[in-house]
Amino acid sequence: MAISTVLLPMVLSLSLVQLAYAQSLDQGFYANTCPNVVGIVKRTTASFISQSPSLAASLLRLHFHDCFVRGCDGSVLLNSTNGIPAEKDAIPNKTLRGFQVIDAAKAALEVVCPGVVSCADILALVARDAVTMINGPYWAVPLGRRDGVVSLSSEALNSLPAPFANISDLKSTFGALGLSVKDLAVLSGGHTIGISHCPPFSDRLYNFTGNGDTDPSMDQRYIQQLKTKCPPADVTTTVEMDPGSSRIFNTGYFTAVSARKGLFQSDAALLNDAETKAYVQQQTNSATSTFLKDFAASMVKMGQIGVLTGKAGEIRKNCALRN
Numbered sequence: 072m073a074i075s076t077v078l079l080p081m082v083l084s085l086s087l088v089q090l091a092y093a094q095s096l097d098q099g100f101y102a103n104t105c106p107n108v109v110g111i112v113k114r115t116t117a118s119f120i121s122q123s124p125s126l127a128a129s130l131l132r133l134h135f136h137d138c139f140v141r142g143c144d145g146s147v148l149l150n151s152t153n154g155i156p157a158e159k160d161a162i163p164n165k166t167l168r169g170f171q172v173i174d175a176a177k178a179a180l181e182v183v184c185p186g187v188v189s190c191a192d193i194l195a196l197v198a199r200d201a202v203t204m205i206n207g208p209y210w211a212v213p214l215g216r217r218d219g220v221v222s223l224s225s226e227a228l229n230s231l232p233a234p235f236a237n238i239s240d241l242k243s244t245f246g247a248l249g250l251s252v253k254d255l256a257v258l259s260g261g262h263t264i265g266i267s268h269c270p271p272f273s274d275r276l277y278n279f280t281g282n283g284d285t286d287p288s289m290d291q292r293y294i295q296q297l298k299t300k301c302p303p304a305d306v307t308t309t310v311e312m313d314p315g316s317s318r319i320f321n322t323g324y325f326t327a328v329s330a331r332k333g334l335f336q337s338d339a340a341l342l343n344d345a346e347t348k349a350y351v352q353q354q355t356n357s358a359t360s361t362f363l364k365d366f367a368a369s370m371v372k373m374g375q376i377g378v379l380t381g382k383a384g385e386i387r388k389n390c391a392l393r394n
């Protein structure tokens with residue numbers, strides 16, 4: 072009796088907390104405080120993408136990097152301060168681009184509803200708009216994220232999957248964030264747009280096991296082609312991850328991976344697990360492909376990783392700086 076009168080309220084309040092957490096993001100979060108947020112962000116994103124379509128890939132990647140390090144809290148946008156290097160300054164960052172789009176959307180929003188819309192929400196909206204604008208799917212973005220106050224380059228290095236990750240590493244990195252094996256296969260399809268520099272895959276061309284060999288899991292003719300673009304130690308050249316359609320969001324990535332032309336070991340690794348392999352193969356046929364719909368659903372999941380809500384964090388005035 073005594074135990075249940077003590078425990079029951081505890082159990083109840085715990086489940087209410089969990090419920091509040093699960094439902095804390097909401098598409099209508101700014102309905103009263105900044106009703107035009109979605110349109111303002113969309114117009115800003117469109118003005119950049121129409122000038123420079125390749126930015127769409129960079130904006131999607133920014134949101135991914137944000138969510139995988141400390142949750143989707145805008146920490147990827149923060150500048151280093153007082154000599155402490157931020158996520159932006161970690162090795163995987165050196166190729167992050169698109170910060171100017173976030174800053175422009177933030178500036179436009181500060182004019183109409185100052186101090187209201189978080190940088191983390193802006194990034195989630197911009198990534199969605201960017202993908203939709205290049206033939207990708209649309210998804211409604213649940214809103215209400217708040218901005219974090221911490222950004223550490225060391226965490227970016229430890230939290231982001233490496234391009235040489237194997238399938239068990241990838242499954243555990245994604246799993247630890249609440250993402251399924253299917254989400255791993257689906258979200259890897261983000262590589263259907265965008266470019267890579269040579270270093271993330273040059274070992275596969277020149278020195279796979281340290282003996283001057285190539286990666287036997289990559290198509291050998293493709294290796295020869297890549298070698299002509301990426302001489303050893305080239306750090307400036309870029310190559311398309313989905314050759315020929317790197318600016319259109321489609322299923323080309325899966326066709327490439329299935330033909331053993333995935334650019335990174337982490338792409339090729341999707342063929343080393345029965346579930347991810349079956350997913351890759353299913354996407355190569357337009358009659359059976361579910362990729363666009365799946366991508367929308369997995370992005371909504373990714374966009375909720377570790378979010379700050381309620382009174383946690385802050386609403387930054389400038390996305391590159393804590394208040």
Ligand code: HEM
Nearest residue numbers: 128129132135166232233234258261265266267268271337
């Ligand atoms: C599965 C583990 C992943 C690994 C190991 C990985 C690794 C990488 C690497 C090494 C690059 C090239 C950077 C450069 O040299 O320029 C890249 C680019 C990119 N990644 Fe990933 N990534 C992963 C997952 C994702 C996910 C989940 C998304 C989004 C849903 C994503 C979206 C992108 C995009 C769009 C680019 C191109 C960026 C641009 O063109 O500026 N990646 N990724």
Ligand SMILES: *[C@@H]1O[C@H](CO)[C@@H](O)[C@H](O)[C@H]1NC(C)=O
Nearest residue numbers: 148149150151389390391392
């Ligand atoms: C953040 O850093 C970038 C690159 O170093 C710089 O161009 C920008 O002005 C900085 N932003 C602020 C608000 O200090």
Ligand SMILES: *[C@@H]1O[C@H](CO)[C@@H](O)[C@H](O)[C@H]1NC(C)=O
Nearest residue numbers: 159160161162164165167168
């Ligand atoms: C990424 O980090 C390097 C240093 O490692 C820094 O020079 C560069 O400005 C950073 N890039 C961005 C976009 O902040």
Ligand SMILES: *[C@@H]1O[C@H](CO)[C@@H](O)[C@H](O)[C@H]1NC(C)=O
Nearest residue numbers: 233235236237238239240241
């Ligand atoms: C995957 O890579 C990790 C190192 O990142 C290694 O410890 C593990 O043994 C590898 N697993 C397989 C199945 O190759």
Ligand SMILES: *[C@@H]1O[C@H](CO)[C@@H](O)[C@H](O)[C@H]1NC(C)=O
Nearest residue numbers: 277278279280281282283303
């Ligand atoms: C290949 O890798 C081995 C072992 O990591 C290294 O000692 C060697 O210098 C590399 N060769 C080249 C050409 O990079």
